Amino acid sequence: MEVLNFIGDWTNEHPVATGIIKFIVWVILIVAIIGILRRFLRKSLPNTSVRYKSQKGVEIVGYVLIIFLSISYFTGNIKDFTLAIGLLTAGITITLQELILSIAGSFYIFFVKVYKPGDRIEINGIKGDVIDIDSIYTTMMEIGQWVTSDNYSGRIVKLSNAFVFKGPVYNYSKDFPFIWDEFNLPIRYGSDVELAKQIIIRVASEQLSEYVNDSISNWKTIVDKYYIEDALVEPTLALTMTDNWIQFNLRYIVDYKKRRYTKHLLNSLIGKEIEQTDGKVLLASSTVEIIRIPTLDIDQNK
Incomplete structure (x- = not known):
């Protein structure tokens, strides 16, 4: 009884400290409940996506409860300590600004949908x-x-x-899960340029038709949603005359996860097609042309 009386007297004499202790206890209790529920969901739900979203939902609800609890305490039961709470909040904000920004960033990511798991x-x-x-x-x-x-x-x-x-x-994946990629093919001067064009465009069109068809509908959604002009999603070819060869630049659209494989496939198939032209189209390589060999005068007596 003496302990209870002492606690009662101390509580009456220090209402502010009592309120703060109660607030801390409530926060610890909410955090503990969040942890228990997350562990329970992690063990109980078999589906990965549902399990992940459920855990995040419990976490967000818990933080919202803590925010409401903070507002009720700091504007209700602890009115007399507004100045102290203000100073404490300012100190916490300065000290933990990175942490506060991180928490604010998590809400921003969630509500604005900047990105999500899998992106x-x-x-x-x-x-x-x-x-x-x-x-x-x-x-x-x-x-x-x-x-x-x-x-x-x-x-x-x-x-x-x-x-x-x-x-x-x-x-890379929000709204439009495709990217543009390109690579260069050096074609030797004297080759059949028109045949080379036909080979490259035909191979690219055949291999990329699925990406082109899927990207057209996605791109229409982008044009409707954002202030952006319509774009060409079919494979395109541009030629540049260099000192050593004609450079063919192939630009095309591809799934963002299959960029490397698609480039490998296009290079392999185009290379095989060029080999079957019987020399009408030849790939170029760096060469050095000697214009004139200088003459040397040798004095045998010396």
Whole structure:
């Protein structure tokens, strides 16, 4: 009884401290419930997508409850300490500004739909596939670095959500899951240029027809949604005369996940077609032409 009386007297004498302690206890209780529910969902739901979205939903609901709890406490039961709370909030904001920006960034990513798990993005100079988004970090499977083309490096990167406010976010898959790619083919002077054009365009059209058809409807959606002009999605060819060869530049549209394989396939098939022209079309290589050999005067006596 003495302990209870002491607690009661202390509570009456220090209402502010009591309110703060209650607030902290409630926050800890909500965080603990969030953790328990997330573990329960992780073990109970078999579907990966449903499990992930359910966990994120529980996490967001928990944060919303904490926000409402904070508002009710700091504007209701602890009115007399508005100044103290203001100073405390200012100090926390300065000290934990990166953390606050990260949390704000997570809400921005969620509501504005900047990107979602499964998207391929480039942010802060890091490119990869998004595999998780939590309240603080975006987790990506890295692409590139010491690995050529769009291949996984094997590293998992955690990036602060605050970076969505600090620079551009390149999304390869949102709204329009296709990208334009190109490569150059050097054709030797004296080759049948028209035949070379026909071979390259025919092979590209045959191999890329599926991407072209799928991208047309997607591109119409982009044109309707954004202020952007219509674009040509069929393969195009441009010629440039250089010192050593005629450069054929093939530009085409491709699924963002199949860029490397598609370039390999086009190069292989076009190369085989050129070999079957019996020398009418020849690939060029760097050459050195000697215009004149200088004469040398040799004095045998010396």
